[in-house]
Amino acid sequence: MNIRKRGIFVPMKKIVLIIFTLISVSIHAQHLSKDSLSTVHIQKHQRILQSPLYRITHAGVPLILIGALNYGKDKDFRVIRNSYIPHFRYHYDDYLQYSPGVVMLGLKAFGIEGRSSWGRLLVSDAFSAGIMAATVNILKYSFRKPRPDDSGNNSFPSGHTATAFMFATMLHNEYGTTRSSLYSVLGYSLATGTAISRQLNNKHWFSDVLTGAGIGIVSTQLGYYLADLIFRGKGFIHPQLKWEPILRTKHTPHWVSRWDILSAETKYIYPNTSTLPDRVVPHPLFRPPGFLLRIGVLVVNLPLLRLLPKSIQNAFLILTRKSKKQ
Structure with a gap:
């Protein structure tokens, strides 16, 4: 139409x-900015944000859906690539896809502890990798979509991009949510570089990399959820920082946003600035990746x-x- x-x-x-x-x-x-908004409403909103379904789907599913909606528009994006760098041919993306995982395992090997023990980490990552690989291969050999360079019929979705975003989400879960959001920024930057290079190398369409990124994120969050069901409270090394909504009033400083991180010990809502803890971090990088x-x-x-x-x-x-x- x-x-x-x-x-x-x-x-x-x-x-x-x-x-x-x-x-x-x-x-x-x-924004939860109206003074009339009750603590009950905020607590209900908080329960939604902390629910397993939200954590698994809030970032990855929109990417998958947007990739699906772009399925028939791939040639529009390819025109841009062919107009400026038609002869781009580098294979660093074959190695770049693993770089967030190398960073995560390197930190762990050198004694910088993240969220999980070795046992919990390996089980979580094994679930994540298995779900990602199964999903990508089922879709590849179901759609049989030709690659832009006609080198094969397994373009959709991008396995390199799915792998990169899977490892980036692992790094985010282990260190971005416990140590510093800069680990998350690093991981997702490397993953995004992988996705872009797959298009520049004429190996994938735009919808391939969007869908691959979403699959990588969802697979990892689902893998971690399954591991949580098995280990429950065991195997946690470093406490996670919690994403807590803050009730904004007219007295709240402008730098305190809805998504500021509260400390891992926080168990309740801070209704005004007089009770805000010292460990609130007013930095724009500390936001949910979705x-x-x-x-x-x-x-x-x-x-x-x-x-x-x-x-x-x-x-x-x-x-x-x-x-x-x-």
């Missing part, structure tokens, strides 16, 4: 993709915002202005 706008045809798929992306971002961008991924997707799709009906554009701009004022 097509919609005519300003003399051009706009595919309905593209509009659906934009709307889905904006909705996905807005879910994480809403939120960062959605912001990135929004930035990529901003040029397409003009294709939306005027009423939706105005609503988006009004919401943006309100969030800035708050």
Whole structure:
């Protein structure tokens, strides 16, 4: 189905993709900023954020769905690659995909403890790798999608990207949530570099790497969840920092955002600034990775915002202005 706008045809798929992306971002961008919001509502929201289903799906599933929506639009992205670097041929991505895992195991081997003991770590990672490999191979040999360079019919999804994001999520779980978010930034940066290089090397389409990234993240979170069911409270070495929503009032400093990290010992909600702990870290890097991924997707799709009906554009701009004022 097509919609005519300003003399051009706009595919309905593209509009659906934009709307889905904006909705996905807005879910994480809403503020709990009204003074009338009760602690009960915040605790209910907190339970959702800490539920296993949310942890497993909140970052990876949107990537998979966006990749699926882009399935028929791959050639549009390939034109950009062929216009600027048609002869790009480097094979560093064959090794780069493993780099987040090398960092994680290296830290562990040199005595820098993360979330799990060796036993719990290996079981969690084994579950994650098994789920990822099975999912990728089933999809590859079910879709039989040709590669951009016609070197095979197993393009969808990208196994390199799935592997890279699997290891990046392992690094995030072990060290990004216990030591410093910079470990998460490093891991996902290396994984993103792998995904980009797969496209630059003309080995995968855009939808391949998006879906592969989502599969890698979901597989790892599911693998860790299964290991948690087996080990329960055993095998934890370093306590995790907790993502806790904070009730914002008119007295709350501007640097205290909804996603600030509270200490691992925090068991309750801090309703105002007078009871905020010293260990709240007001740094923009300390955010759930799923939120960062959605912001990135929004930035990529901003040029397409003009294709939306005027009423939706105005609503988006009004919401943006309100969030800035708050």
